Amino acid sequence: MMNLPAWLRGASRRRACAPRLVHRPSWAALAVALSLSGCASWSERGVTEPLHAQLSPHLADAATTLTLQRDEDAVRTATAQADALLQAPLDAEGAVRVALLLHRGLQVRLHALGVSEAERVQAVGWPNPRLSVSRLARGSERETEWSLGLELGHWLLRPWISDLEDRRLAAERQQVALAVLEHLTQVRQSYYQAVAAEHTLRTLTRWHDAADTGATLARRLEQAGNFSPVQRAREQVLAAEGQRQRIRARLAAQASRERLARDLGLGDRPEALRLPEQLPELPKQLPERPELERQALAERLDVAAARQQLERRARELGAGRLRGFVNGLELSAIRSTSNEAPTQTGWEVSFELPLFDWGGARAARAEVLYGQNMHLAAQIAQEARSQVREAEATWRGAWQIARQYQDELLPLAREVSRQNLLRYNGMLIGPLDLLADARNQMTTVTESIQAQRDFWLAQTVLDQALRGPVSPMSLNAANTSRSADAGANH
Amino acid sequence: MVSRRQLFHGAAVGAAVAATSVSRVALAALPEPVLQTKPDTLPPLYPSTGRPYQPVVTLNGWTLPWRMNQGVKEFHLVAEPVKRELAPGMVANLWGYNGQSPGPTFEVVEGDRVRIFVTNRLPEPHAVHWHGQRLPNGMDGVAGLTQPAIPVGKTYVYEFTARRPGTFMYHPHADEMVQMAMGLYGLWITHPKQPHPLISEVQRDFCFLLNAFDIEPGSATPKVMTMLDFNLWGWNSRVFPGIDSLNVRLGDRVRIRVGNLTMTNHPIHLHGHEFTVTGTDGGPVPMGARWPEVTTDVGVGQMRQIEFIADEPGDWAFHCHKSHHTMNAMGHNVPTLLGAQQEDVARRIQQHIPGYMLMGDKGMHDMTEMEMPLPDNTLPMMTGEGPFGGVGMGGMFSVLKVRKNQPHGDYRDPGWYEAPAGTRAYEWTGTAPATPRAATAPASATLQVRKPAGHSGH
Numbered sequence: 001m002m003n004l005p006a007w008l009r010g011a012s013r014r015r016a017c018a019p020r021l022v023h024r025p026s027w028a029a030l031a032v033a034l035s036l037s038g039c040a041s042w043s044e045r046g047v048t049e050p051l052h053a054q055l056s057p058h059l060a061d062a063a064t065t066l067t068l069q070r071d072e073d074a075v076r077t078a079t080a081q082a083d084a085l086l087q088a089p090l091d092a093e094g095a096v097r098v099a100l101l102l103h104r105g106l107q108v109r110l111h112a113l114g115v116s117e118a119e120r121v122q123a124v125g126w127p128n129p130r131l132s133v134s135r136l137a138r139g140s141e142r143e144t145e146w147s148l149g150l151e152l153g154h155w156l157l158r159p160w161i162s163d164l165e166d167r168r169l170a171a172e173r174q175q176v177a178l179a180v181l182e183h184l185t186q187v188r189q190s191y192y193q194a195v196a197a198e199h200t201l202r203t204l205t206r207w208h209d210a211a212d213t214g215a216t217l218a219r220r221l222e223q224a225g226n227f228s229p230v231q232r233a234r235e236q237v238l239a240a241e242g243q244r245q246r247i248r249a250r251l252a253a254q255a256s257r258e259r260l261a262r263d264l265g266l267g268d269r270p271e272a273l274r275l276p277e278q279l280p281e282l283p284k285q286l287p288e289r290p291e292l293e294r295q296a297l298a299e300r301l302d303v304a305a306a307r308q309q310l311e312r313r314a315r316e317l318g319a320g321r322l323r324g325f326v327n328g329l330e331l332s333a334i335r336s337t338s339n340e341a342p343t344q345t346g347w348e349v350s351f352e353l354p355l356f357d358w359g360g361a362r363a364a365r366a367e368v369l370y371g372q373n374m375h376l377a378a379q380i381a382q383e384a385r386s387q388v389r390e391a392e393a394t395w396r397g398a399w400q401i402a403r404q405y406q407d408e409l410l411p412l413a414r415e416v417s418r419q420n421l422l423r424y425n426g427m428l429i430g431p432l433d434l435l436a437d438a439r440n441q442m443t444t445v446t447e448s449i450q451a452q453r454d455f456w457l458a459q460t461v462l463d464q465a466l467r468g469p470v471s472p473m474s475l476n477a478a479n480t481s482r483s484a485d486a487g488a489n490h
Numbered sequence: 491m492v493s494r495r496q497l498f499h500g501a502a503v504g505a506a507v508a509a510t511s512v513s514r515v516a517l518a519a520l521p522e523p524v525l526q527t528k529p530d531t532l533p534p535l536y537p538s539t540g541r542p543y544q545p546v547v548t549l550n551g552w553t554l555p556w557r558m559n560q561g562v563k564e565f566h567l568v569a570e571p572v573k574r575e576l577a578p579g580m581v582a583n584l585w586g587y588n589g590q591s592p593g594p595t596f597e598v599v600e601g602d603r604v605r606i607f608v609t610n611r612l613p614e615p616h617a618v619h620w621h622g623q624r625l626p627n628g629m630d631g632v633a634g635l636t637q638p639a640i641p642v643g644k645t646y647v648y649e650f651t652a653r654r655p656g657t658f659m660y661h662p663h664a665d666e667m668v669q670m671a672m673g674l675y676g677l678w679i680t681h682p683k684q685p686h687p688l689i690s691e692v693q694r695d696f697c698f699l700l701n702a703f704d705i706e707p708g709s710a711t712p713k714v715m716t717m718l719d720f721n722l723w724g725w726n727s728r729v730f731p732g733i734d735s736l737n738v739r740l741g742d743r744v745r746i747r748v749g750n751l752t753m754t755n756h757p758i759h760l761h762g763h764e765f766t767v768t769g770t771d772g773g774p775v776p777m778g779a780r781w782p783e784v785t786t787d788v789g790v791g792q793m794r795q796i797e798f799i800a801d802e803p804g805d806w807a808f809h810c811h812k813s814h815h816t817m818n819a820m821g822h823n824v825p826t827l828l829g830a831q832q833e834d835v836a837r838r839i840q841q842h843i844p845g846y847m848l849m850g851d852k853g854m855h856d857m858t859e860m861e862m863p864l865p866d867n868t869l870p871m872m873t874g875e876g877p878f879g880g881v882g883m884g885g886m887f888s889v890l891k892v893r894k895n896q897p898h899g900d901y902r903d904p905g906w907y908e909a910p911a912g913t914r915a916y917e918w919t920g921t922a923p924a925t926p927r928a929a930t931a932p933a934s935a936t937l938q939v940r941k942p943a944g945h946s947g948h
């Protein structure tokens with residue numbers, strides 16, 4: 001092996017259902033391998049167990065919730081399990097389990113993996129012998145030739161083929177695992193978005209009602225002759241703005257709920273979805289996590305895949321020379337019968353003569369490929385480290401902002417409201433000022449919900465950054481409108 | 491005896507020793523400054539030295555004691571930040587003299603030689619102007635114009651002869667906008683040396699200054715930049731129900747001296763009696779220029795001295811006639827809710843603001859009955875309890891209590907007046923008199939002309 005960085009030299013992943021293969025096969029080892037039959041039959045466990053092993057560091061015991069649902073019974077069982085989870089308002093981990101049980105897209109992925117496993121089983125099994133019959137006529141002579149051929153090359157190369165198949169499947173399994181984890185990250189994000197959107201909708205509904213109450217009061221005051229049309233109209237504009245905000249919030253809540261339903265596999269019955277009223281509470285403190293970069297290099301599936309690909313290339317580099325020689329080796333038993341001659345029997349070995357292609361170009365290709373993969377692996381590792389750093393910074397920043405809302409801004413808004421009620425009691429301000437203040441407080445609540453949601457989204461991005469590639473998350477400035485009330489403090 | 495020369499020397503040393511805060515020890519050579527810690531009306535200070543006179547009573551205030559020094563009355567005035575209770579439940583951060591705002595009243599006699607030591611414990615320069623007095627120009631107390639401002643921590647001496655009998659004021663003339671907004675001022679009474687044809691002898695002599703503060707409810711310090719929109723209107727830095735009553739004996743000749751250091755005029759009104767304006771800060775009013783009044787307007791920077799015989803027993807309201815000035819802090823932009831149907835709206839507001847109560851839709855009298863939590867350190871807009879319920883007042887409001895059995899020279903509060911039987915308004919319990927209402931018939935007739943279709947019930 002070339003001088004690889006330490007993180008790339010990790011042990012290759014275990015292969016769950018293959019004989020222990022000798023990495024540098026000798027002829028003796030080949031002979032042993034030939035006599036072994038290997039794991040040559042397909043099973044559901046053969047598909048799911050290695051996948052669960054891959055997922056469990058990231059999902060813990062939820063990983064086994066993902067099963068290959070091969071018939072309607074399996075689907076029904078999974079649906080019943082999901083329905084049990086859907087009895088109570090869903091939390092984020094419940095959402096993950098429901099998605100693992102119900103999401104058809106995940107089943108499509110899993111079935112594709114099943115197909116690949118079947119192909120692997122076929123590839124490493126004993127190849128069928130080839131029986132060929134030929135009949136030749138020369139004048140009156142008829143010659144019938146039976147030959148039973150066994151592809152010797154495959155036979156001899158079986159250890160390598162098995163090894164390479166295992167690796168190919170492992171790579172595909174990694175792809176599937178990554179896709180599953182990415183989907184579950186999406187599920188969590190949709191979940192937080194949906195809970196936040198519904199909470200925001202409730203808050204903005206109250207905002208609208210507060211504005212509408214103000215407009216109603218203004219109309220009554222106008223009717224009593226105490227308010228001018230312009231004073232009344234100002235309050236009405238606020239009510240209209242409240243209504244617009246409310247409609248937008250409703251659309252956002254509906255859209256995020258649909259999105260969550262789709263991501264859970266509830267696209268056919270979103271009404272089964274029950275969400276809690278509020279996002280989970282923010283942690284009081286965030287732990288120090290100095291190990292994050294190391295953890296990303298050790299656990300990220302794209303990093304692992306790159307590392308294994310590199311190992312595979314290294315192996316190919318070694319196998320190339322032998323393969324150049326034995327590829328196409330064929331052993332045939334020949335039986336030739338003729339009506340004019342005694343039956344001929346014999347055998348035939350044919351192989352390609354490495355006269356012109358001694359595998360030199362192939363070896364060069366393997367070396368360049370190896371080099372390419374080395375750079376690719378290094379690139380992926382760099383990306384991983386940077387992504388995890390950025391994700392951690394975003395996560396901490398989002399936490400600080402959300403905590404500021406909870407620890408400082410919301411208590412301040414409540415204090416202002418409390419004081420304003422006292423001021424109202426003293427006839428220092430009027431009811432419309434009180435309503436304007438209540439709306440300001442609700443606006444702060446809305447911003448706080450967004451900040452809290454952003455923290456949980458940032459958490460999912462950070463978690464995912466420890467599993468595979470992520471795109472960065474930006475913390476948008478709160479875009480709720482305070483402008484509406486800016487001039488309302490008559 | 492300390493010679494005048496030595497005394498000046500001592501004063502200079504004292505000021506030099508404590509540049510920022512003048513300690514008592516350092517001031518030993520000066521007259522001991524007398525401080526007042528309570529906002530109560532102190533009994534009149536009968537003079538034990540100097541020429542005799544009939545002392546005044548400063549409403550929620552006091553007269554500054556002096557010491558005689560070789561025939562000169564020496565006073566020590568200390569300007570400093572103070573805490574002043576405006577009424578029970580509200581304390582303001584003010585600037586004052588000798589522990590209170592306003593400062594103590596000076597009482598001297600016409601012809602007295604007066605020496606006043608003014609120590610500046612304010613955070614900025616100071617100067618005292620003796621409003622209305624005849625005095626040498628260099629004693630007029632206008633910083634920069636007639637003297638250097640008194641630096642922080644220093645003591646200056648003013649000395650002049652009280653030439654003219656009458657009612658005067660004193661107030662800063664250095665950064666006077668801020669210093670007066672903060673409550674620095676006081677009264678000055680010069681009693682006549684001998685009986686004066688235009689100055690009656692009276693049995694009760696009260697005095698107070700009108701002042702105004704703008705203090706944000708929940709805070710304690712006046713907003714010094716406010717020009718007109720004040721929210722607390724006071725007499726001697728007190729507001730109703732914190733202003734003491736004026737307690738007199740039936741038949742007393744009563745004099746009340748009112749000076750205005752606010753930025754607007756105040757029509758001061760007395761119930762139950764007619765009075766005469768007998769003097770201003772310009773001096774006694776000639777007899778031919780006097781006429782009876784029940785209200786006199788006290789302009790900005792003016793002094794009015796009113797007199798009457800308290801010959802009607804009872805508890806007589808005495809107040810500024812600007813009704814906003816007999817209210818405490820309120821919002822001047824609160825919309826009028828009167829007459830707007832809003833019970834349902836109130837229920838909706840309560841859903842957003844628990845604790846909200848509908849007020850003002852039928853008027854504000856219920857404010858006087860309701861006990862609602864308010865911001866800290868403020869006073870209800872309408873408050874005060876009388877013998878028959880809420881008085882619903884604030885600001886520049888007090889009561890003249892005329893009692894037959896109030897002892898001579900006793901200024902204590904005699905309690906509520908008990909009206910003799912049959913002399914108090916009472917509820918009519920018989921059948922309502924069948925008096926036609928004047929406006930009803932013509933109004934409906936007009937409506938019928940305009941709207942022949944006829945809308946009854948208007």
Ligand SMILES: [Cu+2]
Pocket residue numbers: 723755756757810811812815886
């Ligand atoms: Cu007034």
